[in-house]
Amino acid sequence: MLTxxxxxxxxxxxxxxxxxVHDFREFENDVLYELRFHGAVNLLFDLTEMLGYTLDMAIEEIRFTRAHRRDFQRVAVVANDQWITWSAWLNQLLSDAEIEVFTDVEGAQAWLNESAASAAA
Incomplete structure (x- = not known):
């Protein structure tokens, strides 16, 4: 389930x-809308409750990341699983975004809000 x-x-x-892959396409549609009307996007992924993903979703993620490698500024990933951390590190190879992994949502939010505050200054 995706929120x-x-x-x-x-x-x-x-x-x-x-x-x-159905969930990921829902995510893609939201991001494409944001990109179209607001430009570059910051993302916060809370994956602490994720149990796994399907192979077709993983392939779709790689395709989407490569196609939009310059469309993201910062990506915060909240995870408590080493494999997810490893996956975030690999995504840095496919994207120009700053990617950080956090153990709590509050730290991720602070990092993203810091980026917005420095951009406004």
């Missing part, structure tokens, strides 16, 4: 259970 909310400085995406 998406548009916050003032980022898109918040929380995953519970298994992430499927």
């Amino acid at each position: 998406i909310s548009h916050e003032p400085n980022y898109i918040y995406v929380a995953v519970a259970g298994e992430l499927t």
